[in-house]
Amino acid sequence: MKGRSRWMMALIIGALVLAACGDGDGDGDGGDGGEAVECESVDEVRLQLQWVAQAQFAGYYVANDLGFYDEQCLDVTILEGAVEIVPQTVLATGGAEFGLAWVPKALVSRNEGADIVNIAQVFERSGTLMVSFADQGINSVADFAGRTVGNWGFGNEYELTAAIEQEGIAADVELVAQSFDMLALLNGDIDVAEAMIYNEYAQVLEAVNPDTGELYQPDDLSVIDFNDVGTAMLQDAVWVNADWIADDANVDIAERFLTASFQGWIHCLDNFDECVQVVLDNGSTLGESHQQWQLNEILGLVFPATNGIGVMNESLWDQTVEVATSQIPELDGVEISDDAYRTDIAEAAIANLDGEDTDGDGYERRDIELREGGE
C-alpha cells in the first residue's frame, strides 16, 4: 500500500516533469528547407486563421514549413482559429497583422467599426453547396419549395436566402438550423443540407450507406453549387488593419507575406502529396484522405485565378456586395466603400513570382479516394 502510493507519486511527478519539459508550442518557426537567405532584419508577423489547422490553410502552412517566409525575411506565427475567435476582431485589436475572413462577414465587421482592408482575395470561388440525396429529386433551387432546408446560421446562410429569394419561393421553404455535422441529412431529418465542398460534403462521402454497407457515392447525392446559382459570395481572403497598412514599411511586409503565401499555394499545384503531408504534420487528429479531398477542392476554389492568385475579380466582388447588402440585416442600406479592398499589393507579389504559375490555368481536380471516417 505504502509502496504502491510511492510508485504512483513517482508516476505523476514523472508525468509532470515530462509535460513541463515538453516544448514546441506549435507556433511554427519554419526554418528547415529553402535556400539560405541573408536577411538584414527579420520581421515578425502573425496570421490569424478562421479555424484549426487543415488543408483549407495549406498555402500558409507550406510557406511556413518549407521556408518560403524565411526567404522573404519574415518570421510568421500562424495563430489557429478556434471557438469564439473572430479574425476580424483580432485584426482590429492588433492581435495579428494578417487575418483570414470571408468577405461578407468582414463587411459586417467593417460596418461595426473594425477598420480592415482586403489585400488578397485568395479564394475566387465559393465553397458552399446545398446537398440532398439524389432520390429526392432536388436538382435546382426551385425544387426547395415545400422542403426542409438546413443551414448553419451565423452568417453562413446568405447565399441560400438570396438564392431562394431570387427564385421567388421564400414563403414555401422551411429553413431550419443545422449543426456542423451532417447527421441531420444522413438521418433524414432535413431534405437539403448546407455543406462546404471541402469539408461537410466529404463527410457524407466518408459515411457508410446502411443500404449497401459501402460508403456513400457522389451518384447518391444531388449537389447545388452557389457559383452556378449566381448568389455565391467571396470567401477566404487576407485582411489587414487599415491603420497598419497605411505605413509604407508595412506595405513592404505585406507584399513579402503575400509573395511567400502565394508561392505556398502554387507549390501545392505540383506537389500535392507533400502539401497534404505538411497539413497532417500540423494536426495529428486530422484524417489523411479527408485532407487530400480538402486540398484538392480548395485548390479548385483558388485556381484557375482569373487575374492571378489573390487579385480581386471585380465582378465577383460586386456580386458579393449586392447579395450582402440585400440579405444581411446589418448591411441593409449600407454603402460599401471601394477602399474595402486593394489589389496593388497582390499584384506586386505576383510580379515577384516571375516564372511561377500564378494563375494556375491548367488546374484540374484529382480523383481522391475517400476512406471511411476520412482516415
Next chain:
Amino acid sequence: MTDGVARKTGRWALLSPRTRKNLSVAGVVLTLILAWELYKLIWSSLGWIRPVRPDDVVMPHVWDMVIELFRPVRRGGNLLILDLLVRSLWTLREAVAGFVVGGLIGFGLGVLFVRSRLAERAFMPYVVASQTVPILAIAPMVVVWGGAIGLPQWMAVAVIAAYLTFFPVAINTLRGLRSPDPNSLELMRSYAADPSAVLWKLQVPSALPYIFTALKVSATAAIVGALIGELPAGFQNGLGRALLTFSQQFAVQSKKLYATVIICAAVGIFFVGMVTLAERKFVPHRETLEPEGEMLARASAGG
C-alpha cells in the same frame, strides 16, 4: 433462499474493505456499460429513435470505443491512445499549474477572511459572484488578455483552470479555519500565542480535512477548466483540441470522440486520485470529511 443470501452477505463481509470498494466501483462501471448496451439493443430492435438514436454513430458499442483507442489515429499515424496520452500531459500541465495557483489564492483568501471580518464582508460577495459568471464567457477574454501581455497559450489556459479552482478552496479553507473548538482557541490565547502561531499550530491543522475536500473538487474543476480553456485559446496540443476536431467530424468519427471522452474522464480520475493520496499522507484517516469513494464518483461525473 434466506440461507443463500446470508451466505453471500457473509462472503462479502469477509472481503477486505479495499477489495469491497474496488468491487463496487467495478460494479457501477459494469452496470453503466450494460445499461448503454441494453438501451442500444432494445431501441434498435424496436426501431425507436427517441430520445437518442441507437445507431453506431450516435451510440457506438462500448467495446468499439475501446478498440478505437488501439487503432491508428489516421493511416500510418500513431495509435489513438498514444496521441491522446501525449495530449493528456499537456492538458494536465495546464490543469496542475492552474490548480496550484488557484489553490494558493483560495487558501490566501480563506486566511484573509478569517483574520478580517471586514475583508470577508467586502470581498465575499465578489468571490461568490465570480463563480456565477459562465466560464465560457470568461475564457475568450482571458485568452485575449493573456495574448496581449505575452503569456504563452498554455498559461492563459492555466489561468482559466485557476479561476475554477480557487473558489471551493477559499470557501472550505475559511470554514476549516473556523472549525477549531473555542476552548482550544482560548487555550492558545492563554499561552499568549501570537496570531500566526494560532494559525499554523491550531487552525491550519484542523482545516486540512476541509481543504483537501475542496482540493478534490477543484482537481476535476481544473481539468474541466483546462479543457474548456483550450478551445478559445486555439491551443493545439491538448485534449480539448482532440475533442473539438473529433466532434466536428462526429457523423463519421464518433468512436474517436467517445474514446477521447473516456481518456478525459480517466485524466480527471487520475488527478483526483493523486490529491487523495496526498490527503492520506497529510490528514489522519479518521479526520477525512467524506468517504473518498463518494468523492471519486462525483469527481469522475464532473470530469
